[in-house]
Amino acid sequence: MNATVKETKDLIMEAAIFLFNTKGYDGTGVRDIAKKANVNPANISYYFKGKKGLLEACLIQFFEGYLACLEEKVFLLETLPPDECLKQGLKSILSFQRENHLLTRFVWREVSIDSQISREIIASYLVKEKYFLHLILEQGIKDGIFANLPESLVMIQLKSMLTMPFLQSQYLREVWHTFPQEKYFVEKYMMMIERWIDSTLCSLLQENRHFDRKII
Amino acid sequence: MNATVKETKDLIMEAAIFLFNTKGYDGTGVRDIAKKANVNPANISYYFKGKKGLLEACLIQFFEGYLACLEEKVFLLETLPPDECLKQGLKSILSFQRENHLLTRFVWREVSIDSQISREIIASYLVKEKYFLHLILEQGIKDGIFANLPESLVMIQLKSMLTMPFLQSQYLREVWHTFPQEKYFVEKYMMMIERWIDSTLCSLLQENRHFDRKII
């Protein structure tokens, strides 16, 4: 009659992700989570050492998966051209985020809050992400495929494109009539990204037009 | 001895914006706000009819200012070329957001939460925004200046670029060593946006490369 440990823990996380996404971390009560998961509230403290621990578990689950996508593709740098490598990495991340769209939205929102835990996350995970992107971009420039744009700007634009559909999903729905969780979302959205890569990142001709006198 | 109404109300809003941004709406208590504003907690209910009313006041203040930036520039469509008009509009919004960067970050985060008020905001303000952008894009295409890209995709990319620096400001700091509130931020960031407009939105040659077989 009782669920096994595994099941209970997972039920809690699943409910937590849904509710954290819908109402925010602080806006969600452990009793709400417990009720949605059909378990006793005390179990949350038991399994996750409190609500904060539950949040931490969610964040870790997300970033582990997220970075795995990128790391996997960085290894292909030796065999694939950098632009292809970048495209595959971005696609992999988008797919991961699509599969975990509730978690994704919630995490990117939550790390914009200045809490201790989000500072820790940034200090560890985002630094890794930055390093992986750096490896790819560096290679692309060395190979003469990428324009020699300021790396920081490129990263920001990439990041922006990766997270935006999840953070502003209501805008997506309103404007594009598309949800990030839809079947063909990744393919549709990748076109936009690929277009950007081809026309802006790989556009060697125009590279100096804007950034000659770069004060950046 | 007593502060005037204006002062008290403004002190509360200022404190609220700071704290809502730092700790999130639900993570902030009215007592925190009152303490920071150096006023009595009861004043919050007195002036704003409760915490929710205070949130609403923040949202309205933001979106009124935000839309005013855009509306003002749409009127210039008759005298300026659409790409110039778009650039000025975006720059105006960026400036507004820079001046209110705390409010901006907080608002874009909060509307991603599924609350009644955020649904109302979207229903009224975001629809207007969409309409203004539509007017500009339509004119640009008619004038043969903008590539005939799917309007929805363009809007999403624009929106993405406009909000990203504020929502992911920690990333900006980490990667670009730049804060949105800095003096030259708008000018620096506008280069990136202008580059995108010139090389992607106005690039007539390539327009069919990606979107021939558009399933979009």
Add this chain to the structure above:
Amino acid sequence: MNATVKETKDLIMEAAIFLFNTKGYDGTGVRDIAKKANVNPANISYYFKGKKGLLEACLIQFFEGYLACLEEKVFLLETLPPDECLKQGLKSILSFQRENHLLTRFVWREVSIDSQISREIIASYLVKEKYFLHLILEQGIKDGIFANLPESLVMIQLKSMLTMPFLQSQYLREVWHTFPQEKYFVEKYMMMIERWIDSTLCSLLQENRHFDRKII
């Protein structure tokens, strides 16, 4: 434009009586009263020295009028037969209560609460009432018109009949389809009371049937 002192005071009392009756003394806020009276809440403290003072003013107004009805008729004992005197006194009270039915209901309810003020009221006003009734009943017995029933029981029954229609007005409405504030209420209700006086209080024959072995 401003109301005169008299008017403001009266407006407040009127509103207070209405609201105290509807929602009870503790259930009513001074701001509710002020809003209903269209005056500033500060005036209540100003004119009545606080909410408690307002309550006191209501109670005094009621009991002064109430006792005046009775006292007036007691003077007639010298010229009228006691039963007629009693009937007139009761009718006078009923009329007074009918004219002030909101106040009446509220007062009889409130004095059943064990507050300092209700104890004081009882100590002064109800003792007077008891004395007036005693004078009438005593005369009636001396004249051989009233049965020699225990005075206390008669008083209780009288009191019961006098207050019941106001305290249980919802029952009156439900059962009798009559409101105490109606035009003919006093006349209709007096029939019931007169019947009781004639058949029970003045019924000399049966008087010993029940109270022979009185343990009372």
Add this chain to the structure above:
Amino acid sequence: MNATVKETKDLIMEAAIFLFNTKGYDGTGVRDIAKKANVNPANISYYFKGKKGLLEACLIQFFEGYLACLEEKVFLLETLPPDECLKQGLKSILSFQRENHLLTRFVWREVSIDSQISREIIASYLVKEKYFLHLILEQGIKDGIFANLPESLVMIQLKSMLTMPFLQSQYLREVWHTFPQEKYFVEKYMMMIERWIDSTLCSLLQENRHFDRKII
């Protein structure tokens, strides 16, 4: 160490009844109740879903018991004469109210306030009470035992006699030196009621004296 559920719930209700009676519903705080019951204030919300729920529980407890007294005796109509049946019913109610005299006083006072809950109570319970009384009175008239007085007036007088000692207990004390909770109260008070039944309700001779020209 912890009290069982039953105990805690009952402790709260007991304390609530005492305090609601003494200071009124709105005049009583949950903290007062909790302190008197020696439990944590949070338990009140836990067990009764808030102060309002506690009030509701009190009202229900009262009216369930109250109506049970009457219903039980109505069943005896087949074997007992109606006057006897009525007397037993009234005595049963008086006994119930004596045993719960604090609750009784508080409830009859509270339902005279125009709240949502009191309206609901009246709509359900008082209608039943009226129906039970109707059955008895109807039988009495059919049997030729009760005078054919207007049913509504009889009900009002009965109701008046039943509730008065509790609502005006301070008057009882002052005038009769008797408390409703005293041992012999019911017997003493029943004499008064029986006298009324015998001399007024069952008095066939006089029945038309007052109500000939009845406008009622």
Add this chain to the structure above:
DNA sequence: GATGAATGAGTTTTCATTCAT
């Protein structure tokens, strides 16, 4: 492992009143 009763610290809000204007 799982429960639900119980808690104390915390929340937001309402209150009657005061006071400078």
Add this chain to the structure above:
DNA sequence: CATGAATGAAAACTCATTCAT
């Protein structure tokens, strides 16, 4: 005389967590 901004105390309630079972 009247106002309305401002206040501190108190209100009811919610919270995450604990613990005996």
